[in-house]
Amino acid sequence: MAESADATFAADRAAVQASLARFCDRYLTEVPAAAAAAMRYSLLGEGKRLRAILLLAAYRACGGHGDATDLAAAVEVVHAYSLIHDDLPCMDDDDMRRGRPTVHRVYGVSVAAAAGLAMVPLAARCAAGAGRGLGLPQDACGAILRELMRAAGAEGMIGGQLLDLAGEGLALSLDQLERIHRAKTGALLTASVRLGGRAAAAGDDVLEALGRYGAAVGLAFQIADDVLDVTSTTDELGKTAGRDLALQKSTYPALLGVDGALTRARALVADACGTLEQAGLLTPALERLARYTVSRRN
Amino acid sequence: MAESADATFAADRAAVQASLARFCDRYLTEVPAAAAAAMRYSLLGEGKRLRAILLLAAYRACGGHGDATDLAAAVEVVHAYSLIHDDLPCMDDDDMRRGRPTVHRVYGVSVAAAAGLAMVPLAARCAAGAGRGLGLPQDACGAILRELMRAAGAEGMIGGQLLDLAGEGLALSLDQLERIHRAKTGALLTASVRLGGRAAAAGDDVLEALGRYGAAVGLAFQIADDVLDVTSTTDELGKTAGRDLALQKSTYPALLGVDGALTRARALVADACGTLEQAGLLTPALERLARYTVSRRN
Numbered sequence: 018m019a020e021s022a023d024a025t026f027a028a029d030r031a032a033v034q035a036s037l038a039r040f041c042d043r044y045l046t047e048v049p050a051a052a053a054a055a056m057r058y059s060l061l062g063e064g065k066r067l068r069a070i071l072l073l074a075a076y077r078a079c080g081g082h083g084d085a086t087d088l089a090a091a092v093e094v095v096h097a098y099s100l101i102h103d104d105l106p107c108m109d110d111d112d113m114r115r116g117r118p119t120v121h122r123v124y125g126v127s128v129a130a131a132a133g134l135a136m137v138p139l140a141a142r143c144a145a146g147a148g149r150g151l152g153l154p155q156d157a158c159g160a161i162l163r164e165l166m167r168a169a170g171a172e173g174m175i176g177g178q179l180l181d182l183a184g185e186g187l188a189l190s191l192d193q194l195e196r197i198h199r200a201k202t203g204a205l206l207t208a209s210v211r212l213g214g215r216a217a218a219a220g221d222d223v224l225e226a227l228g229r230y231g232a233a234v235g236l237a238f239q240i241a242d243d244v245l246d247v248t249s250t251t252d253e254l255g256k257t258a259g260r261d262l263a264l265q266k267s268t269y270p271a272l273l274g275v276d277g278a279l280t281r282a283r284a285l286v287a288d289a290c291g292t293l294e295q296a297g298l299l300t301p302a303l304e305r306l307a308r309y310t311v312s313r314r315n
Numbered sequence: 316m317a318e319s320a321d322a323t324f325a326a327d328r329a330a331v332q333a334s335l336a337r338f339c340d341r342y343l344t345e346v347p348a349a350a351a352a353a354m355r356y357s358l359l360g361e362g363k364r365l366r367a368i369l370l371l372a373a374y375r376a377c378g379g380h381g382d383a384t385d386l387a388a389a390v391e392v393v394h395a396y397s398l399i400h401d402d403l404p405c406m407d408d409d410d411m412r413r414g415r416p417t418v419h420r421v422y423g424v425s426v427a428a429a430a431g432l433a434m435v436p437l438a439a440r441c442a443a444g445a446g447r448g449l450g451l452p453q454d455a456c457g458a459i460l461r462e463l464m465r466a467a468g469a470e471g472m473i474g475g476q477l478l479d480l481a482g483e484g485l486a487l488s489l490d491q492l493e494r495i496h497r498a499k500t501g502a503l504l505t506a507s508v509r510l511g512g513r514a515a516a517a518g519d520d521v522l523e524a525l526g527r528y529g530a531a532v533g534l535a536f537q538i539a540d541d542v543l544d545v546t547s548t549t550d551e552l553g554k555t556a557g558r559d560l561a562l563q564k565s566t567y568p569a570l571l572g573v574d575g576a577l578t579r580a581r582a583l584v585a586d587a588c589g590t591l592e593q594a595g596l597l598t599p600a601l602e603r604l605a606r607y608t609v610s611r612r613n
Contacts, residue, residue, distance in 0.1 A: 045469070047470040048468075048469040048470050048474055049469070049474045049477055049478055049498075051477070051481075052469045052473070052474055052477055053469070056469065102432075107425075107428075127405070127477065127480050127481070128477065130405075131469070131473050131474070131476060131477040132469070134400075134432065134435075134473050135468045135469035135473045135474070137432075137435045137436055137439075138435055138439070138464035138465070138467040138468035138469075138473075139464070139468055139469070141435075141436070141439040141460060141461075141464040142460070142461045142464045142465065142468075145457045145460050145461055145464075146457070146461070148457075149453070149454075149457055154453070155447065155452070155453035155456060156447075158453060158456075158457065159443045159444070159446075159447055159456065162439060162440070162443050162460065163439075163440045163443055163444070166436035166437070166439040166440045166443075167436070167440065169436040170346075170433045170436035170437055170440075171343070171346040171347070171350045171351070171354065171429070171430070171433035171436075171437070172345040172346050175350070175429050175432050175433045175436075176346055176347045176350055176429070176433070178429060179347055179349070179350055179425065179426065179429040180347055182425050183349075183425070200347075
């Protein structure tokens with residue numbers, strides 16, 4: 018079963034990659050050449066595609082049997098925006114991402130900033146097309162779009178980036194740190210899981226349970242990220258290790274120690290799975306994905 | 316008639332302002348306080364609301380008799396993004412806008428950048444809600460959203476900003492300059508007019524004519540902007556005059572002289588009106604708006 022789940026994830030990853038390539042072919046033809054190249058570079062790099070895979074797993078857990086790949090890929094377009102901007106010199110100033118030079122290292126800061134900016138309107142178009150492609154009614158398409166844009170916006174990712182930036186060099190409390198992470202990483206991850214439910218026309222109770230799973234998994238993912246930043250090498254991570262310390266960021270390991278942070282992350286994973294089990298939604302794939310957020314090596 | 320058109324514009328402006336205030340109340344409650352304040356400051360400043368007013372005039376010209384104000388206000392949300400980012404130190408580095416300090420002068424660069432970024436996902440949510448509020452069928456709602464996001468994205472505004480930045484200090488040809496302006500200012504202005512048509516369920520021929528009007532008016536608007544930058548005072552403009560020269564930007568007056576530039580702008584206005592007349596769509600309001608883009612003092 019574990020093997021078949023892995024095979025499903027690999028197939029999902031390849032399908033999402035193909036969707037992203039189609040988006041590039043369809044939507045980047047009239048984009049100024051430099052921005053188009055930077056967007057393509059960012060979108061088609063090797064990624065875990067965790068958000069997309071979570072969306073597809075949630076979709077199936079809710080009985081969806083169509084093809085939600087384009088919607089899953091639209092979430093990855095939003096995620097690509099956040100990676101480009103997080104790496105910019107005015108943010109984390111990072112040189113490596115997914116084992117390659119970051120977008121601004123290849124295309125310059127202005128082009129990278131513009132390419133990042135352009136991801137959100139691109140994602141909105143992709144998501145609108147995907148909702149229609151799934152044959153969903155108008156209200157569901159609108160709800161999908163609004164949820165994705167909310168996660169991408171000032172309540173979600175952008176607000177989280179801002180809080181993150183404001184917190185650099187300050188000694189944050191656990192609550193403050195959690196608030197940043199819930200917005201910066203958690204919002205899009207939560208939305209991914211809920212959007213899988215929405216794509217399968219799930220009801221409010223199901224969406225609520227999926228959202229709680231997503232929020233817990235998202236926070237566990239971020240705690241694991243903080244831990245990996247101190248315990249892994251740049252080679253293993255595909256991005257620069259030790260960055261948080263260099264930027265004087267408050268992190269979970271700094272506040273709780275590595276073991277304490279991992280204990281907290283594992284408890285969140287257990288909570289996440291428990292929530293879904295109670296709702297009758299815990300598939301092997303969703304359980305495995307939750308555990309993976311903490312057990313991963315990069 | 317001219318007076319009644321002015322009264323309509325004033326009423327439209329007030330209604331759009333009210334929509335924007337509602338958007339702030341509805342969508343900014345969970346946004347980090349600094350970003351929410353900056354977004355509110357930007358959205359609720361005194362503006363011409365030309366894009367919104369064009370949308371409403373096009374809507375009525377196409378027989379629309381509902382309330383398209385929320386959709387018109389969604390376009391202004393996208394426009395607000397472009398103003399914030401254009402003014403940033405890394406772009407035009409401007410201190411004044413709409414007669415007040417620019418957003419980054421009040422809230423700092425990071426908050427202003429984030430507030431700008433957050434405008435596009437906010438606009439997508441507003442537009443999705445507005446399409447539904449107009450009772451339009453799903454395809455039309457999707458088309459409205461895609462058109463707005465296209466104008467906001469890498470083919471439109473963001474691509475134009477990038478070309479604009481890349482062109483600073485270079486001697487651009489008229490063709491290159493026009494390409495920048497068509498993307499940077501023209502795309503959203505064109506989309507505004509076409510969205511008015513879409514909101515009224517206009518057919519492809521009508522949208523095509525509205526698009527040509529919008530593109531011509533958009534270019535005329537930008538030429539007039541270039542002219543005002545050299546002929547007006549900061550007080551009259553509500554933003555810093557003489558900025559293009561200071562930034563060594565290629566402009567229409569630099570390439571054609573002030574008189575030559577105004578002649579070109581007036582020819583575009585005549586073209587714009589001619590196109591609509593031929594299509595049977597030229598209302599007094601749309602004619603007056605086209606002329607206003609060149610005759611305005613700020």
